[in-house]
Amino acid sequence: MIDSPGRHRQQQQNPIAGGNDHADDVDYNLHETSIDHQQIRECCSGSPPERPPSEMDLMREKFAKLLLGEDMSGGGKGVSSALALSNAVTNLAASVFGEQVKLGPMALKTKARWRREMDWFLSVTDHIVEFVPSQQKTKNGTDMEIMVTRQRNDLLVNIPGLRKLDTMLIETLDSFGQEQEFWYVSKNDNQDNENCHSDEKWWHPTVKVPANGLSEMSRKSLQCQKESVNQVLKAAMAINAEVLSEMEVPESYIESLPKNGRSSLGDSIYKGITVDHFDPSQFLATMDLSTDHKVLDLKNRIEASIVIWKRKLHHKDGRSSWGSSVSLEKREIFEERAETILIMLKQCFPGLPQSALDISKIQYNRDVGHAILESYSRILESLAFNVMSRIEDVLHADCLTQISSPARSEGSSSSSNEDAVATSATDTQTLSDFMGWGIASRRRNSTDLEIYYKDDDEKKPSKPAPKKSHYLEKLESCGIRSPSARD
Numbered sequence: 001m002i003d004s005p006g007r008h009r010q011q012q013q014n015p016i017a018g019g020n021d022h023a024d025d026v027d028y029n030l031h032e033t034s035i036d037h038q039q040i041r042e043c044c045s046g047s048p049p050e051r052p053p054s055e056m057d058l059m060r061e062k063f064a065k066l067l068l069g070e071d072m073s074g075g076g077k078g079v080s081s082a083l084a085l086s087n088a089v090t091n092l093a094a095s096v097f098g099e100q101v102k103l104g105p106m107a108l109k110t111k112a113r114w115r116r117e118m119d120w121f122l123s124v125t126d127h128i129v130e131f132v133p134s135q136q137k138t139k140n141g142t143d144m145e146i147m148v149t150r151q152r153n154d155l156l157v158n159i160p161g162l163r164k165l166d167t168m169l170i171e172t173l174d175s176f177g178q179e180q181e182f183w184y185v186s187k188n189d190n191q192d193n194e195n196c197h198s199d200e201k202w203w204h205p206t207v208k209v210p211a212n213g214l215s216e217m218s219r220k221s222l223q224c225q226k227e228s229v230n231q232v233l234k235a236a237m238a239i240n241a242e243v244l245s246e247m248e249v250p251e252s253y254i255e256s257l258p259k260n261g262r263s264s265l266g267d268s269i270y271k272g273i274t275v276d277h278f279d280p281s282q283f284l285a286t287m288d289l290s291t292d293h294k295v296l297d298l299k300n301r302i303e304a305s306i307v308i309w310k311r312k313l314h315h316k317d318g319r320s321s322w323g324s325s326v327s328l329e330k331r332e333i334f335e336e337r338a339e340t341i342l343i344m345l346k347q348c349f350p351g352l353p354q355s356a357l358d359i360s361k362i363q364y365n366r367d368v369g370h371a372i373l374e375s376y377s378r379i380l381e382s383l384a385f386n387v388m389s390r391i392e393d394v395l396h397a398d399c400l401t402q403i404s405s406p407a408r409s410e411g412s413s414s415s416s417n418e419d420a421v422a423t424s425a426t427d428t429q430t431l432s433d434f435m436g437w438g439i440a441s442r443r444r445n446s447t448d449l450e451i452y453y454k455d456d457d458e459k460k461p462s463k464p465a466p467k468k469s470h471y472l473e474k475l476e477s478c479g480i481r482s483p484s485a486r487d
Contacts, residue, residue: 082371093379105177125155128369181218207397214398226391236381243373250364261305303357309335
């Protein structure tokens with residue numbers, strides 16, 4: 001027999017155990033095993049590190065969570081697919097834009113994440129289709145009408161529009177990445193709080209401008225950007241209102257309502273709506289709208305009364321408990337007046353939380369297309385309002401600087417500058433013209449809430465329109481100004 005070199009070396013190193021063949025075999029096996037383990041460790045140490053998950057893996061994980069209704073335990077306690085998608089879009093926007101407290105460009109990584117994940121969610125709408133007639137030529141040349149699939153009409157119209165609004169807001173934020181005449185300081189580093197717009201915004205940094213204020217060019221640029229964002233806000237509000245109006249009212253919400261609109265509104269509000277000569281401006285002037293809670297309470301009451309009156313119109317035979325002795329013509333007039341008040345409230349106070357009716361519709365909605373449209377338009381509406389508020393903070397700081405600066409004490413020059421800004425803003429192209437909607441927007445530059453309404457001398461009795469008008473047409477017919485940020 002031929003001994004292996006390893007065993008021969010072992011025998012030379014350990015002459016005492018040379019006579020014990022069994023011990024030599026054990027030592028040889030242990031030595032060979034240690035060599036094999038060492039080689040395995042060397043191979044493992046040289047292997048590349050575990051690669052990060054790919055984009056496909058992330059998408060699979062995201063949609064697996066959505067299919068389970070956000071219940072990863074598998075217990076079947078998840079929400080519907082529509083609500084899961086709505087929550088996913090809302091949570092994505094909160095994580096991406098939640099820290100956007102300054103006017104400045106988004107981080108490249110954050111922007112890429114926003115684009116990537118929104119493309120995932122919007123890809124669901126490509127498979128929500130409807131059948132439409134189409135023409136097809138056969139082999140013998142005859143025309144034959146067939147049915148083909150196409151993306152549902154509301155998605156086909158609104159998804160490209162929302163993408164365009166999204167792009168405009170991102171571009172507006174990116175435009176502030178260049179050299180700007182204003183900057184931000186922390187609340188703790190700010191020695192004087194005279195430029196603080198509101199104590200409620202304690203988490204926002206303080207805006208600082210030069211001692212002589214902003215230059216004329218910078219002020220005009222901010223005014224134009226504010227007006228552009230305001231048009232985006234109006235468009236997002238219109239789309240969101242249209243989608244919410246198409247959602248069904250849940251039965252649970254209907255069961256919680258009183259049996260008549262008077263009980264829902266209260267005596268004072270009901271009398272203000274049912275007067276012979278109704279003026280929505282005068283009605284809102286008599287209401288207490290000092291806090292968000294009071295405005296939201298008024299909105300909830302009016303929305304509840306609209307639902308009650310619509311159900312009474314549906315049960316007009318009088319056999320239902322929802323029927324009443326009020327004529328159908330008067331009920332239509334009351335409903336039209338309440339909807340007008342709602343539109344004015346939404347335009348004057350765009351930063352309000354969601355009403356009870358909106359929350360109930362979103363919670364019980366089962367239409368995935370409506371869920372995506374509603375959530376996408378809602379977060380764009382919120383982002384546009386926040387960007388416009390940040391722009392108004394800069395203009396407010398500039399206004400305080402002009403008042404305190406002796407070099408800017410001449411009122412005539414400031415008024416002429418405001419007129420020039422107003423003229424330039426009026427000549428610019430509106431969002432409606434840009435998107436091809438053909439709706440003329442009425443824009444004004446003052447931020448006082450009272451200018452929303454007409455003078456008492458110009459009041460005329462309002463006549464109900466026999467035809468239901470579109471939300472955008474109502475918005476323009478009210479002659480409402482650009483909304484202002486509330487302290």
